[in-house]
Amino acid sequence: MKHRRVLRAAVTVAVTGALAAGMTMALTTSASAGTTLRASAAEKGRYFGAAVATGKLSTSAYVTVLNREFNSVVAENEMKWDATEPQQGQFRYTGGDRLVSHAQANGMSVRGHALLWHQQEPGWAQSMSGSALRSAMINHVTQVATHFRGKIHSWDVVNEAFADGGSGGRRDSNLQRTGNDWIEAAFRAARAADPGAKLCYNDYNTDGINAKSTGIYNMVRDFKSRGVPIDCVGFQSHLGTSLAGDYQANLQRFADLGVDVQITELDVMTGGNQANIYGAVTRACMNVSRCTGITVWGVRDCDSWRGSDNALLFDCNGNKKAAYTNVLNALNAGPAIPTDPPTDPPTDPPTDPPTDPPTDPPAVGCSASVSLNSWTGGFVASVKVTAGSAGTSGWNVGFTLPSGASVTNTWSATASGSTGTVRFANVNYNGRLGAGQVTEFGFQGTGSASGVTPTCTAS
Ligand code: 9MR
Secondary structure (H helix, E strand, O other), X not given: OHHHHHHHHHHHOOOOOHHHHHHOOOOOOOOOXXXXXXXXXXXXXXXXXXXXXXXXXXXXXXXXXXXXXXXXXXXXXXXXXXXXXXXXXXOOOHHHHHHHHHHHHOOOEEEEEEEEEOOXXXXXXXXXXXXXXXXXXXXXXXXXXXXXXXXXXXXXXXEOOEOOOOOOOEOOOOOHHHOOOHHHHHHHHHHHHOOOOEEEEEEOOOOOOOHHHHHXXXXXXXXXXXXXXXXXXXXXXXXXXXXXXXXXXHHHHHHOOOOEEEEEEEEEOOOOOHHXXXXXXXXXXXXXXXXXXXXXXXXXXXXXXXXXXXXXXXXXXXXXXXXXXXXXXXXXXXXOOOOOOOOOOOOOOOOOOOOOOOOOOOOOOEEEEEEEEEEOOEEEEEEEEEEOOOOEOOEEEEEEOOOXXXXXXXXXXXXXXXXXXXXXXXXXXXXXXXXOOEEEEEEEEEOOOOOOOOEEEEO
């Protein structure tokens, strides 16, 4: 089976050494330790997600664990090309829409997986090539990203396009044979279709600094230097019985390119090291300020594609395993994403020190800042909410939009109004912030929002 081949390859590159290093890290006591993965991750400005097979959303034992522990979901299969465009030009969104509804009803964000992948191509696309395939593939990206616009936190735009082994080059596929620029063409199409989604490249066997991860690193660096829209890199992390000693360093080198990093499909072979590896991966993410979230590839052991590996955080009865405890402790012990996350590396070396010293978070209440990505006729606003010294149990951010501007989509907040004075209230998973903690929401609109300034009210 294809996916077994992927797994074998995934575990062979692992090298030992990280665990001892990880376990000697000093654990600090968190001020307010969360008691679920989702609460603990949210307290640190991150998400904790699971891959979901939508068929299981009617199994109450499954849903109980999913809703209690996770604030992000990804479709294990239902948003892939074969599921969403089974016949050319005929789109089917039933499974994906069901997952999005479940997420929205339960305060979860959604990762989109995956717009283009050489596996799970529908039969009609498998038999295509050249310019016909290139235009079919771009149309697929455009249609699917447009359908889900405003509802997806991050899209895996391209999945698994690099070869295993030492070449550091691209994998052969009919997509690759349409021309080496197929990946950037896909990212540009995805950005145009859903400017509010973070756009990720996602792959496996990238769990440390190796030829494959370096090939991807070079692509991301090239994309950033040429302005190809890429926001994040997903590290699947289908792991064996050991973890590379440079797992965290690898995440950090990507973050230093100016992209977010995410652990996207974490599962770990059972055995003596499973719980330790889960803890070490979580600590690595927490130690990288641009590591914005972790997704495990299933909920209970029996839900996993890895079958008898028992690779997940809950046993088949939904009981928490030792690995769960290690992950929860690592989330609680880790630092929050800093108030001012690092921006892209500056092109010029810094000159004079800033004129204004950095300000402390507001004494009480909250503050908000906005960054706009505008084009003729539209914009996406990304808003950062920072809690004051008293923390928040909820927040509300107001804008007065210029005439002609109108909000069309909102994520990670609930909007009231769409023109003139518009207010955005927290959703149930991001209202509670500790002192100085930051959360983000966004909205998309038509017209121009240039010059808007937010006001923040805490409750
Ligand atoms: O978990 C998915 C399984 O149900 C499918 O049969 C398989 C098909 O190839 O894909 C699995 O998910 C894969 C993911 O989409 C990409 N990375 C590897 C995952 C495990 O094979």
